[in-house]
Amino acid sequence: MAPVVRKLLGPQNRNLWFWVFVGPFAIGLTLFTYVPLCWSVYLSFFDAHNTVSPTDFVGLDNYTAMLGDDAFTDSLVTFGLFTAFIVPATFVLSLSLALMVNRLRWAQAFFRSVFFLPVACSYVVAALIWKMSLFSGVRFGLVNTVLGWFGVDQIAWLSTTDPPWYWLVIVTVRLWLQTGFYMVLFLAGLQRIPPLLYEAAAVDGARPGWQTFRYVTFPQLRATSVAVVLLLVINAFQAFDEFYNLLSDARGYPPYARPPLVYLYYTALGQEQNLGLGSAGAVILALIIALVTVAQARFFRLGRKED
Template sequence: MSGLLGRLRGRQNRTLWFWLFVGPFALGLGVFTYIPLLWSVYLSFFDAHNTVAPDPSADFVGLGNYVSMLGDEAFTDSLLTFLVFSVFIVPATFALSLALALMVNRLRRAQAFFRSVFFLPAACSYVVAALIWKMSLFNGVRFGLANTVLGYFDADSVAWLSTTDPPWYWLAIVTVRLWLQAGFFMILFLAGLQRISPQLYEAAAVDGARPGWQVFRHITFPQLRATSVAVALLLVINAFQAFDEFYNLLADARGYPPYARPPLVYLYYTALGQGQNLGAGSAGAVILAVIIAVVTIGQARWFGLGRKEA
């Protein structure tokens, strides 16, 4: 026994120890992530109704599912919903998280406390947060917090989640996502701020730069370029993957309304709804993945991510 332990402790067994620790996680990643992804791509070429194992000789439709999805007005409308959502949430989260990071970074006392307070919502479940927004804040009856505030000004109550003209439901959807993720991206910006050399600010002061906007514009923000690019990329990808807040805010016993249906909600009903068209749902998921990849790569190249500094 001691001889076996001695051999395992040797330098030549680093590979063995590596696979001993990494192997279970790699196996789980392959079984529960990569194999389902590849099988989804496979299903997208078949007429797979109510089955995940179609008959290759009878159910093969080639690119038929892709043509059907791209010609489906409901699917293209879901992509438009994502576009509207991203226009609201990406700049709002970027600006708020950067502002919080700047504020916390300037604190001389209780910085750890405020960092934890602002980050805490990131640990909250999206489902729980959506239900709080739905039942307590933007409830469509008079005892919702938003309607209670309106009542103080003698204004009529608003059915926030079912009013489409104007589309008040966007207020609930955007604010819950903003509350949930601003703290996480604040931490990323805060890490970037703390990497900026104080000597740059000292040199700027010597050159007569005014504290505030001038220093932020010419020193702070350019030094946050890499962090800003990463945050922007993550925000766009997260917007594409929006599901929990939409579904839990807007769905009820009657189902999901025809408005504000993002891609993942639409694919959920396509693949797991009454028709259970897993082939079309898989094709839509592949299209969505390709769009995410193209947008991410295009955004990275536009920002010059990975480009060597001159």
């Protein structure tokens, strides 16, 4: 073998094997993530109606249009609020479930599996079940049937904006789908807390229950809690599946509970095909998510050495 080739291959062909194993992922990542990402940033500076190779440079017009678009800013605000609610709600619920399952003396594996099972269900399928059977607006929908026993009129859960019942549907389906997953994360965290600490706490006079939880369990779960919060926030901003399947119809999406991603989907990929404006919105959204993530990392002092 020529020395150049030998050098390229590295000792024991290590360079070759590096690329054999890393190459496919690197190629896929570049081709399907980084190229479209850069292309999207490029498109965002053009008037790109119905084209991906635009010629009409418009500078920052798409950005000013998007930031001046009430529908887009409303969707951002809505999703700020949605995140502010769904993150603590899932956190508390999954932590409580984990604490309860962790204390079980019998059938722990059974309950762990039962609560984890919904995670295996697809968002689309769950959304359709919630829409068609549980929260169907007609009198024979499950919830309406139960309410009917108490003489309550049928409620159109997804179409009523005053009071906004649709949030009940959206929030319950999301909690049902994701609580089990975070419960398992918390369970793993709980099982790693050394029993020694509880014994020491008991000796020092800590009462079991709230006091032990407040001063032993919760601080010991810090690493898990930070990971859970980060994942939950990112998940909330990625909201698309259940919203789209619950609320959209053949004619579009109603102007309420419209996640930014759904709005951008209709702008760029729906009939409108305004790829420039949609890309500008996507860049804005990406920047917001990046900012929030960095802020969180700072707040939780992620990656710093423990004292």
